[in-house]
Amino acid sequence: MKKRLNLTIDSDIYDALQELPRKVNISEVVTWVFKILLEDLKKGRELTKEELDDLLKRTAEGKDFQERLKKHWGPGIDKIDTKIEKIKSAFKPKRGRK
DSSP states (O other): OOOOOOOOOOHHHHHHHHTSOTTSOHHHHHHHHHHHHHHHHHHTSOOOHHHHHHHHHTSHHHHHHHHHHHHHHHHHHHHHHHHHHHHHHHHSOOTTOO
């Protein structure tokens, strides 16, 4: 079952998303980013490339998503990659803090 979520993002991320082809749904991307982030948090570290590929290939939906994402967003995704890393780092617990 899917549930609705209102999401507010920085205008520069929004603008970058507007430049990408619509063959991959933004809601689908956000869902997979959160799934990957949750796996990162469960492991207490960032997933390796192999672990990420394994996570996506576990289901037909994940494999299809990965293929479409690479095909349609591959060239444009580099523009927002640094923003994704910034978001991920905001959710990671800071080590050594009490």
